[in-house]
Amino acid sequence: MGSYGMLARRAVLTDTPIMVQIQELIRGVKDCISLAQGVVHWQPPKQALEKVQDLVWEPVISRYGADEGLPELREALLKKLRQENNLHRSSVMVTAGANQAFVNIVLTLCDAGDSVVMFAPYYFNSYMSFQMTGVTDILVGPGDPKTLHPDADWLERTLKDTKPTPKLVTVVNPGNPSGTYIPEPLLQRISDLCKDAGCWLVVDNTYEYFMYDGRKHVCVEGDHIVNLFSFSKAYGMMGWRVGYIAFPSEVEGLSAQLLKVQDNIPICASIISQRLALHSLEMGPEWVTDRVKDLVKNKELLLEALSPLGKDAVKGGEGAIYLWAKLPDKFSEDFKVVSWLARKHGVVLIPGSSSGCPGYIRISFGGLIEDQCRTASQRLKRGLEELVNGGMVV
């Protein structure tokens, strides 16, 4: 033993999770504030937590449940999908979070050796899900330099020219790490291109409620589209692990194959978590959007903190919980900058290289209450001023 030769190449050749690297980086750094992980600062709805707190004694909580999810939760989700997302021809599978939903989908739709399409900057966990399942031909398309929107002209050419045709295209909307929102006409065009080419479109809607400046989140539906959702950020349920897949009901065999994957990974999402999800859903989307509104202040504080990088360097913030910024040209080694900011200035971010874009940084504004965010912003601003003016002086 003791040799990499004994390990699966699929695993060895998969990127190391950036959050694990960040945890290692800040271990031992005293008083480091995190603007790194994509989290929210709130807890699940109090009323929902109160409803589940006595459930631990009920025997059904400790048993396995239906693979596809509790019937009452699925029913509530189908209603929500119809009313809020305008999805009328979708079936639902409840998963242990949206990340597991994505893995289920990759295992159900892709074979090792297939090619797939993502856009830079991409969501690192989706990239890793492809890598670790042997889907290593990952075509990464450009984003528009100004808006970061996926380049649909590039997609059109790529779907036409790549043989065999890529199996799947995936986007996150609004984006992680970009924080930008793909407007409906563009999303529709991407969907049409996928349909014409005969490939799947997977849209990750984890941040559907995290929209700013009056924008409204929209989903697209079709027999070639899978939509993913999560309870983690919306309802502050990161650790409860609940997400779901909305997949086209009419595609023959899709549900049966999905169940095979589900039965071999979680069997079912945690039953008590599904009950909490159901009661959280009863609070209505306003419960979430009320909290999202308060994040605007955090975003403003961090935009101000990023000002030393120059106005054009900063993008995103239309949706989700992220800002995305370009470091000055000479700092393409973004992990070094992130390490320096953590050690010297007590604030930690995500390097853009983990999303396929070296020389950038991702800043998360969801995890801190305003006071903490103010402190983090002051540290970040001081750090960036020093970086721009004098470099990484230790």
Ligand SMILES: Cc1ncc(COP(=O)(O)O)c(C=O)c1O
């Ligand atoms: C785009 C996106 N998808 C999925 C996830 C993971 O969500 P979950 O906790 O539901 O697995 C995240 C979390 O950061 C995310 O940003």
